[in-house]
Amino acid sequence: MRARARAAVAGLALAAALAARPISPRVAVTRRVASMGTTAEVEIVAASREDGLAASELVVSELRRVEDLLTTWRDSPLRRLNEAAPGRDVEVGAELATALRDVLAWAERTGRAFDPTVAPLVRAWDLRGAGRLASSADVAAALAAVGPGVFRLHATRGTAARLHAAAGIDEGAWGKGYALDTVARRLAAGGVRDARIDLGGQQLALGTGESGAAWEVSVADPRERGRGVVTLALSGLSVSTSGNSERGRTVSGVRIGHELDPRTGRPAPDFGSVTVIAPSGLVADVLSTAFFVLGPRRGLELSERLRREGVPQDALFLEDDGGGRLRAAASPSFSRHVTGVDAGAVDGVPAPAASSLTRRESR
Ligand code: ADP
Numbered sequence: 001m002r003a004r005a006r007a008a009v010a011g012l013a014l015a016a017a018l019a020a021r022p023i024s025p026r027v028a029v030t031r032r033v034a035s036m037g038t039t040a041e042v043e044i045v046a047a048s049r050e051d052g053l054a055a056s057e058l059v060v061s062e063l064r065r066v067e068d069l070l071t072t073w074r075d076s077p078l079r080r081l082n083e084a085a086p087g088r089d090v091e092v093g094a095e096l097a098t099a100l101r102d103v104l105a106w107a108e109r110t111g112r113a114f115d116p117t118v119a120p121l122v123r124a125w126d127l128r129g130a131g132r133l134a135s136s137a138d139v140a141a142a143l144a145a146v147g148p149g150v151f152r153l154h155a156t157r158g159t160a161a162r163l164h165a166a167a168g169i170d171e172g173a174w175g176k177g178y179a180l181d182t183v184a185r186r187l188a189a190g191g192v193r194d195a196r197i198d199l200g201g202q203q204l205a206l207g208t209g210e211s212g213a214a215w216e217v218s219v220a221d222p223r224e225r226g227r228g229v230v231t232l233a234l235s236g237l238s239v240s241t242s243g244n245s246e247r248g249r250t251v252s253g254v255r256i257g258h259e260l261d262p263r264t265g266r267p268a269p270d271f272g273s274v275t276v277i278a279p280s281g282l283v284a285d286v287l288s289t290a291f292f293v294l295g296p297r298r299g300l301e302l303s304e305r306l307r308r309e310g311v312p313q314d315a316l317f318l319e320d321d322g323g324g325r326l327r328a329a330a331s332p333s334f335s336r337h338v339t340g341v342d343a344g345a346v347d348g349v350p351a352p353a354a355s356s357l358t359r360r361e362s363r
């Protein structure tokens with residue numbers, strides 16, 4: 001009798017444990033591949049290892065496909081456009097033409113704080129090489145080939161033309177975000193719900209991690225990239241951080257940031273970093289660059305305006321306060337993504353409720 005009662009209790013406990021878990025077993029598959037100028041880390045949670053591997057293959061092949069379309073480091077449809085004779089319409093295909101139309105529209109919407117036609121300036125400052133202190137004359141010459149009107153597009157015909165002999169599209173501030181959106185679409189079409197793709201400064205988090213909880217993403221200290229200072233929980237979202245810590249150049253002791261202000265032609269002032277969370281990878285990528293160029297005050301104004309215009313997104317600025325600490329400034333609804341703050345390093349991060357935070361004190 002007693003044995004049966006014990007068995008019944010054990011059975012109940014087992015049933016409760018099973019109910020708390022997803023019905024099917026969950027297997028995590030992780031892969032690292034060189035892609036889009038970085039090491040892409042792909043994590044899939046699936047019902048079997050076979051499914052996970054198949055899904056990771058989908059991601060890797062999609063990243064390759066988009067890189068082949070957008071890279072300007074070797075031959076590609078975009079590189080061919082950048083090298084085409086001025087005035088001549090070249091076939092770039094409907095996908096690239098549409099993507100270019102979208103990013104050129106973003107240049108307009110950000111008041112050109114983000115502008116993909118920035119390539120002549122990237123060249124003037126030699127940001128892909130050792131860096132160079134561009135003279136005012138270099139900057140003026142480059143600016144003449146940057147901005148509205150230096151490209152002509154026919155999205156429906158799939159053609160584009162350069163209209164200035166020095167004009168070029170730089171994919172650096174939007175290519176990864178674009179790729180994450182097409183990856184998200186391929187995963188959805190393949191029935192894959194739970195995945196995280198990390199492309200360095202930008203991630204895509206879909207569904208949940210192995211534990212069944214939202215993916216945990218850490219925002220780094222802009223002065224020390226290895227140190228996470230804010231922890232986020234994300235699902236169905238992309239997150240992109242722009243800052244200058246590792247990609248800038250130093251020439252004759254002068255620091256040249258790799259985020260350029262396309263309006264002045266000069267590196268944007270380095271205040272720290274900005275992190276943007278949005279359902280669209282492209283939006284997160286484009287806006288993290290735009291907000292960095294605009295700085296915390298004007299960046300938050302644009303973030304607010306775009307939200308009113310129906311562009312869902314949140315922003316977190318981390319500013320070096322000069323006294324060894326970071327000061328945060330965020331959009332009003334950023335707090336809903338925050339699960340942890342290193343209170344020993346950063347002040348002013350909005351959090352949903354202090355009690356729900358796992359506050360990590362600094363050492
Ligand atoms: P990261 O490359 O670190 O992810 P971003 O997404 O902000 O950072 O992209 C920065 C890159 O984009 C630069 O290296 C340069 O190639 C290009 N770029 C720099 N400034 C701008 C700008 N204002 N608008 C568009 N592209 C830019």
Ligand code: MG
Nearest residue numbers: 173285286289
């Ligand atoms: Mg960007």
